[in-house]
Amino acid sequence: MSPFLLEGGSVSQMPVAEGKSVQQTVELLTRKLEMLGAEKQGTFCVDCETYHTAASTLGSQGQAGKLMYVMHNSEYPLSCFALFENGPCLIADTNFDVLMVKLKGFFQSAKASKIETRGTRYQYCDFLVKVGTVTMGPSARGISVEVEYGPCVVASDCWSLLLEFLQNFLGSHTPGAPTVFGNRHDAVYGPADTMVQYMELFNKIRKQQQVPVAGIR
Amino acid sequence: MAEVISVGVNLEAFAQAISAIQALRSSVSRVFDCLKDGMRNKETLEGREKAFIAHFQDNLHSVNRDLNELERLSNLVGKPSENHPLHNSGLLSLDPVQDKTPLYSQLLQAYKWSNKLQYHAGLASGLLNQQSLKRSANQMGVSAKRRPKAQPTTLVLPPQYVDDVISRIDRMFPEMSIHLSRPNGTSAMLLVTLGKVLKVIVVMRSLFIDRTIVKGYNENVYTEDGKLDIWSKSNYQVFQKVTDHATTALLHYQLPQMPDVVVRSFMTWLRSYIKLFQAPCQRCGKFLQDGLPPTWRDFRTLEAFHDTCRQ
Numbered sequence: 430m431s432p433f434l435l436e437g438g439s440v441s442q443m444p445v446a447e448g449k450s451v452q453q454t455v456e457l458l459t460r461k462l463e464m465l466g467a468e469k470q471g472t473f474c475v476d477c478e479t480y481h482t483a484a485s486t487l488g489s490q491g492q493a494g495k496l497m498y499v500m501h502n503s504e505y506p507l508s509c510f511a512l513f514e515n516g517p518c519l520i521a522d523t524n525f526d527v528l529m530v531k532l533k534g535f536f537q538s539a540k541a542s543k544i545e546t547r548g549t550r551y552q553y554c555d556f557l558v559k560v561g562t563v564t565m566g567p568s569a570r571g572i573s574v575e576v577e578y579g580p581c582v583v584a585s586d587c588w589s590l591l592l593e594f595l596q597n598f599l600g601s602h603t604p605g606a607p608t609v610f611g612n613r614h615d616a617v618y619g620p621a622d623t624m625v626q627y628m629e630l631f632n633k634i635r636k637q638q639q640v641p642v643a644g645i646r
Numbered sequence: 647m648a649e650v651i652s653v654g655v656n657l658e659a660f661a662q663a664i665s666a667i668q669a670l671r672s673s674v675s676r677v678f679d680c681l682k683d684g685m686r687n688k689e690t691l692e693g694r695e696k697a698f699i700a701h702f703q704d705n706l707h708s709v710n711r712d713l714n715e716l717e718r719l720s721n722l723v724g725k726p727s728e729n730h731p732l733h734n735s736g737l738l739s740l741d742p743v744q745d746k747t748p749l750y751s752q753l754l755q756a757y758k759w760s761n762k763l764q765y766h767a768g769l770a771s772g773l774l775n776q777q778s779l780k781r782s783a784n785q786m787g788v789s790a791k792r793r794p795k796a797q798p799t800t801l802v803l804p805p806q807y808v809d810d811v812i813s814r815i816d817r818m819f820p821e822m823s824i825h826l827s828r829p830n831g832t833s834a835m836l837l838v839t840l841g842k843v844l845k846v847i848v849v850m851r852s853l854f855i856d857r858t859i860v861k862g863y864n865e866n867v868y869t870e871d872g873k874l875d876i877w878s879k880s881n882y883q884v885f886q887k888v889t890d891h892a893t894t895a896l897l898h899y900q901l902p903q904m905p906d907v908v909v910r911s912f913m914t915w916l917r918s919y920i921k922l923f924q925a926p927c928q929r930c931g932k933f934l935q936d937g938l939p940p941t942w943r944d945f946r947t948l949e950a951f952h953d954t955c956r957q
């Protein structure tokens with residue numbers, strides 16, 4: 430049910446409550462945060478565009494092209510992230526977008542593939558919480574929740590602590606530990622780990638495209 | 647005070663030594679000039695070589711002569727601040743405007759006062775230890791009797807001894823690395839890195855810990871010019887809290903006669919923060935209280951508690 434982010438962080442998809450709209454659920458969440466004592470600190474935005482290998486470069490074997498995701502995160506305004514599913518994550522300057530235009534012959538952007546999440550940042554003690562509305566084209570598709578615990582650099586060290594924090598305002602909807610926490614035991618958490626979690630979250634939401642919003646469980 | 651003011655600088659010899667240094671410099675540059683110019687035109691090749699070698703030898707001789715002169719003078723100059731009990735601060739006594747800036751006499755007063763305080767505190771601690779309720783204090787009473795007169799010598803321990811104590815502690819704890827530096831003269835500064843959890847800057851005076859600042863593993867601990875930043879605090883509330891507790895610990899671990907035991911106890915206590923984000927509170931069983939993990943560690947049991955959950 431939930432991909433995750435961060436320095437002890439987590440991005441998860443929040444199920445929309447029965448009979449409520451995405452907007453109403455976001456309001457419910459942010460109200461809970463404010464009651465906890467969290468303070469508003471500006472806004473955030475994470476976007477993602479899908480590219481696939483151009484047909485001309487695939488050759489005659491008919492192998493499937495690999496998907497590449499080009500992402501931006503307002504927390505890192507000077508960077509651009511390029512990711513492959515299960516693959517490496519490249520962190521580049523924002524000039525990378527221009528390069529992608531030049532590489533049109535090799536990578537083509539998938540039609541109407543742009544997906545993004547926008548919302549408000551909240552600070553509570555050393556926690557940074559970002560609740561965002563995920564939109565594809567004109568429609569709201571879901572809710573993303575990212576929690577970052579800045580003091581801790583090893584994700585698996587503070588998972589229990591994060592979980593306790595999440596329970597405070599997500600109630601029973603708390604996610605399972607994201608894969609980032611498991612596979613690299615004591616690695617230092619970095620921006621790429623956050624982006625991988627957003628990519629996985631977006632992919633999941635894309636697959637749920639046709640499901641009515643209220644039915645996600 | 648009188649012997650302090652006669653710091654033993656022979657000013658005349660000093661001036662001569664400076665001109666000797668200038669002479670040495672110019673004779674050395676003459677050697678290099680000669681090498682740079684190489685062999686000058688002479689009728690025969692042999693003549694050229696001879697002239698060059700003779701010239702080169704002359705130059706080397708004058709370097710030798712100037713160097714000997716400088717060495718002779720440097721013995722006359724004397725050693726101004728070495729062995730001075732106040733090290734370089736003793737040079738303050740050379741300030742001619744005593745009346746306007748009585749820094750030096752104030753410094754001496756403060757030094758005497760601090761020595762006296764140290765001495766009396768040592769005596770008091772010896773007495774208190776004999777009737778202490780603390781379990782750990784029992785052996786102390788005995789050793790305090792064995793050494794009845796505690797000199798304030800712990801303030802002037804040789805740096806080598808401090809280095810040894812610190813490197814022994816460093817080897818004791820594999821998950822803790824201690825880097826010692828002396829950016830401001832004899833006082834040591836330690837940068838302690840505990841796992842991937844936190845970093846601690848420890849400012850020492852001899853073997854006493856003067857100040858300590860705790861920061862996050864990913865926080866910068868240096869100033870712009872590359873020195874340890876001993877003034878700015880952590881950006882995270884959790885480490886500000888741990889800094890407060892560490893300062894409390896400095897006041898708790900006190901044995902004036904055995905400063906090395908104090909440093910070791912403090913480091914042992916500090917090491918218990920390796921589980922800062924992983925240990926729930928031993929009282930309420932939770933991880934978070936007011937958004938903070940259990941930041942307090944019991945001085946004896948090293949158990950984790952929230953600040954408000956400790957007794």
Ligand SMILES: [Zn+2]
Pocket residue numbers: 927928929930931932935951952955
């Ligand atoms: Zn507690």
